[in-house]
Amino acid sequence: MPVLVFDLDDTLYPELSYVHSGFREVAVFLAPQLGVPAETLTAALIADEAASGRGQLFDNLLRRYSRWSKALVMACLRTYRQHQPRHLALHPDAERCLQRFAAWPLYIVTDGHKEVQARKVAALNLAGRVRFAYLTNRYGRHRAKPDPYVFELIRQREGVEAGQVIYVGDNPRKDFVGIKPLGYKTVRILRGNYAHLPADAAHEAQCRIHSLDELTEEFLASL
Ligand SMILES: [Mg+2]
Structure with missing residues (x-):
């Protein structure tokens, strides 16, 4: 899977x-x-x-x-x-996507201050919905994206090849460039600050989507 x-x-x-x-x-x-x-x-x-x-x-x-x-x-x-973040809510399409793939092995990989990121994960009630949320900062600053370190941890933990792992992110500056050469599959969601950021071939994801509703089993199988 x-x-x-x-x-x-x-x-x-x-x-x-x-x-x-x-x-x-x-x-x-x-x-x-x-x-x-x-x-x-x-x-x-x-x-x-x-x-x-x-x-x-x-x-x-x-x-x-x-x-x-x-x-x-x-x-x-x-x-x-x-601060303890209040009133954080998943994007509605993210909520639907996590429900749709609830039976799959799901993970989060996020950079940033580890305690801040941990409070966000808690405020969004995500801990019980993914196998693990990898806060790269816990492994040292040098493990932030684009470093593939925690992706390799996920791959080893699941016992799969890189081609079996799909990463969905929004920031072409760092989300895809480190893992693409290793064979990971990549999907860019066009929203937030980077929605309009042009990316060269090395930094761009394999596929670009506007909503996580576009992630279906057929779509993922086609990557
Ligand atoms: Mg992001």
Whole structure:
């Protein structure tokens, strides 16, 4: 039986919902210190993220209120990373896909801060629905995608050839380029930040889909 492996962020659920959940926690933390309602701070962070992306958001917010300090930025980052995400939900097509293939060996492979990723897996109730969620960060930073290390762990654990393993991800910068040369099958879902990112032949997946509803047994057998 083929082995179906999913990326997490923006493949199974919208990562922005996690980001906004973190912003709300940071806003609640900062509100009494800045004397500004948490809703105002949340809205500012969301607007700033939409306009310029992540990176300096907390710095910019604190500067706007003339309260920037390295310690306060670090406290915001800690609050964000340690927050318990609320209201995370799978994409509806991801929910259907996990149900459809519930009898298959299913896995998750995701990069990022290991405790953050673990909290997302827990918030989405995924632990009981996959054989294992591999957080590459647990094996060292150098095991992040495109490194094939955890994919090889899955292959060995299932006792299959690479050609029996299908990886579904959204980021052509790193999701496919490391495992394709080893013979893994790859599918790119076009959503999230990378939906419109062009990819050369080495970085592009074998197939591109717009919805996980397109993953059927026939489709997977045709890869
Ligand atoms: Mg992703």
